[in-house]
Amino acid sequence: MAKTVECVPNFSEGRDSLKIERIVDSVRNNDKVKLINYEADADYNRTVVTLIGDPEQMIEVIMNMVKICLKEIDLNNHTGEHARMGAIDVIPFIPVADVSMNECVDYANILAEKIAKTYSIPCFLYAEAAREEKRISLPNIRKGEFEGMKEKIKLPEWAPDYGEQEIHPTFGVIGVGARDFLIAYNIDVLTKDEKITGNFAKAIRQSSGGYQFVQAGPVFLENRGHTQVTMNILNFKKNPIYRIFEAVKTEAKRYHLDVPSAEIVGLIPKDALVRSLKYYFEVEGLTFPKEADLNEICDFSTKYLKLRDFTVDKIIDYFL
């Protein structure tokens, strides 16, 4: 399989649809990089773009996006609810196929250096690409935002990883990083009582002592009439979804509540599904069929992981 990364640039325009289209056009029509989707948020005044494809081509595509954003966005005139420090605020590389995290860190370095050299836009490396503890957290770097960065970048401890200690006057600075794929996973709990579902979230989430790569909270779904444990799984290898699903079912037993189904929001790698499907096959004394294709994996996910509304185009590998 060809080397494949996901890249999720966030740019600071979420209202002017003509501008948004012109910027998104800058990443269309590349043979080796596919635009999976883009979501503009008017309140945030920000658009999140999901791309997957060849890493070298990805760098070219993003360079093109930087060029267009430089023309289209002036952060001096930008307001919105989401914190931001650049016209493109953040560019994470995420390993998808045949690419290691270390390689993604390399791609982040190559891109950051190229942006800084070509466009005089300073870049900070964050997450797995960070070179210092305090730069792992993007919000930590971004503190002060575009406006505060003018002075902050002059401090010795906040010199950018690439570029001069001077923000670009209209573009600002960019956070370029590498991180693991993040799965948005929700488990249905057949109660209206958000407090109980909140207890399940507390049992499994990192912030209350639970699994280290799970962020979770309760939510009530108005139109379905029940609650969910809504989650981000930041590392599906260390915290596989079967383990989280079973942990929630274990907690639900004491309340005699039904946990009939779950859902994936956005995309999930085939590998994340297969790791958890294998568990249920083995529990039943079966061997997971190595040759299973994406449609079969989709069916198995409905049957064993109880994923509702699940379709094959939610599996990243479908786009490869």
Add this chain to the structure above:
Amino acid sequence: MAKTVECVPNFSEGRDSLKIERIVDSVRNNDKVKLINYEADADYNRTVVTLIGDPEQMIEVIMNMVKICLKEIDLNNHTGEHARMGAIDVIPFIPVADVSMNECVDYANILAEKIAKTYSIPCFLYAEAAREEKRISLPNIRKGEFEGMKEKIKLPEWAPDYGEQEIHPTFGVIGVGARDFLIAYNIDVLTKDEKITGNFAKAIRQSSGGYQFVQAGPVFLENRGHTQVTMNILNFKKNPIYRIFEAVKTEAKRYHLDVPSAEIVGLIPKDALVRSLKYYFEVEGLTFPKEADLNEICDFSTKYLKLRDFTVDKIIDYFL
């Protein structure tokens, strides 16, 4: 119930039984503080003493122990496998009954100040009592040990929390802290395959992405002929034992392995048992009887938590 703390001073003598007895004698015969046990380790050349009782009296008892250790131990002549920086190396306060963690931090401060003033032995506050991030970890403070502390204590960032920047010439320095009760909990897995049991340990322990207050590893029990997941649970409120037990059973299902029993090494608070017993009662649609006495709780623990070789004198509250 009366305010009760546990205190586990570790002193640096584990070979000379006469000396050990004289030191342990210094904490006997107090009406309000009970000596639960003491374990000397010759390789470590160190003895661990477990005391429980009234916090104010505990401070007096420990002051007496310091006085005797000052006479009996000269660290300049001490060798052993365990790192140490003081004749009494470490004194943690642990809340047991009607005492908050904040109060234990207060007791640590009172004791540390008293030791520093009375005997000119500098004290460092650690764990929950630490005043700085880098003093939370005792090994971090202790790095360099008795020998290195002579210079280390003169560095501005390693000034002690109480006392002068000068070690006691024969006693060294002490780490005085406050921490939660630590439960040594082992789950039996009926396989000889340490690799499989190691997978279960990885699934649940903090260091591999599991529960935040669980340290775990596999071990093969020669005389029983099977493996165990051997654990420390550092916070039984956030990581209750039923949750860990059920998580291991969930993992074992894929290997079709039996997980018939578990054991507690040392002591466990009644509260830790009751929290987990409640889970199993509720799963069965029952309410845990509030009036259950320690003998009943002991029987329930055998029945529901599958604790083998469990006796009432393993429950801390038995000594209260």
